Amino acid sequence: MEPESLYNLLQLPKEEALPEEEQQLPQGAKKKYLPPNSRKDPRFEKLQKVLMEWVNTTLLSEHIVVRSLEEDMFDGLVLHHLFQKLAGLRLEVEEIALTAPSQRRKLQAVLEAVDRSLQVEEQPARWGVEAIFNKDLLATLHLLVALAKRFQPNLSLPANVQVEVVTIESTKSGLKSEKSVEQLTESSTDEDQPSKDVFDELFKLAPEKVHAVKEAIVSFVNQKVGRLGLSVQSLDTQFADGVILLLLIGQLEGFFLHLKEFHLTPSSPEEMLHNVTLALELLKEEGLLSHPVSPEAIVNKDTKSTLRVLYSLFSKHKLKTHADGAPGRAPH
Template structure:
């Protein structure tokens, strides 16, 4: 009696699974090759960005209107990366008590929400703005309020000169890296941030302009920082011994603070006042006005000043008075 040999069936089964394995292997190899090619295409696309043919229909530009974007290659510049990392660290340090973490200056700052928090913290003020909104119109409205406070009341820039600023509502909201970096650098310098900004940072900007039915493109090098001395002069700040200290020996800052507190208390004790925290107790100008009166020998009437300046206007009035070094008597009444 003939017996059926099971070996061929087993061989067929093995052959079938072998084929499945081969097909799977080929599919994975194909996927890997496609992924590698996609990466190569992306790199070539980025490196040849300036040679791309730009379709005018894709841009809603008026005649002669310009639009700009930062060349992606600038983001890979080591100085630009260093500047962004330093600014991110500074912002996160300032907003740590509010549990706010900023990871990307373009994606996290464009809508004005975090900019508002940062400016409020630095200037110790409260900006009256609408609640969080997801609409573009609402975001731009909020951003405009924040920038108006910054430009007009803090930086005190003449509105007639706003066109000369390196930032605007549209440029910040469109996530223009050059505009955002300019704004953050100006804030850091104005409020004497305890950081050292790298010198001579620049980005390449691609500018697109509509001329008839065509779009013309050109590259412009935009300077973000130059030397520390030049940057200080731009916002009316002359570098002094404290800037040198922050640049070269920031670890000694606490020792300097203790020395200043001892000096201040030596005089304020005459009016039964004591200072333990320079930042918190000197931020509104009250203690500083009293100290100046004691040092210069003029009488300060407590009825003439707000013992705790709460509004932005009150703090500005104190600042204006304190900047006038030739003032010999106090007159803060309207």
């Protein structure tokens, strides 16, 4: 089929033409296509960001970091640990699936447990083994929204997220398409309330998990500053003067901080505030602080603010490996 006839068939502008793989569907096959204008919708992008932060905070103590919902959820590994954490149960499935068939079997077992927990009656559900395994972003988002509504109903999801999708079907006469709108979140969600970051939700809804999160971050920090002969025992107190925080940022972000720029042994609240303010400015310059943090809060040993700052570094630099024996994004 010539490109022009395909554009006419889909009634899409040329810049939204289907990728080549979408034009090669086997006869009788049907697939959803998410046009670029839908992917770039601000509400759609915000929904992905909120869900990713929620998943990463939930799994922080297990040293799992998700960077792409499509790429990191498809094989069942992350979903396995996420569901176990949320539901408070253990699934008898293989821990690491290395081949495509075993990944598919694992994903199917996890999704069956998820569907039972969510009491899914819709058949087929808006997600399924084939959709998730084939990295269908819409199906993945439908699944995560359902899990959030079930296990963390107060999570501040953006309201009324809906996107236009194109369903492509391969027939004897060529490709046929149909446009539709998929609703991802309900319009009744109160998006006008000030947005909360994941640590607001953690302290409010799951205070029992705070200790585990703190331990995971302290372990991460000690791996990085140990080469400097430093050791962190208390997240609550040892970052208040900004010294370890600055040295950690220097190690991770490759900054060389001259001793004239900060106080290595601060002796007053003013010197501590200078150090912390400098550290936050460096993080802002690197685009790592998505939630405002007051330097005074760090100096005053506010645990939540300290966690926000350290998590911004953790989420960027924590490698998804099994080097420490914890589950991560290992080779499939």
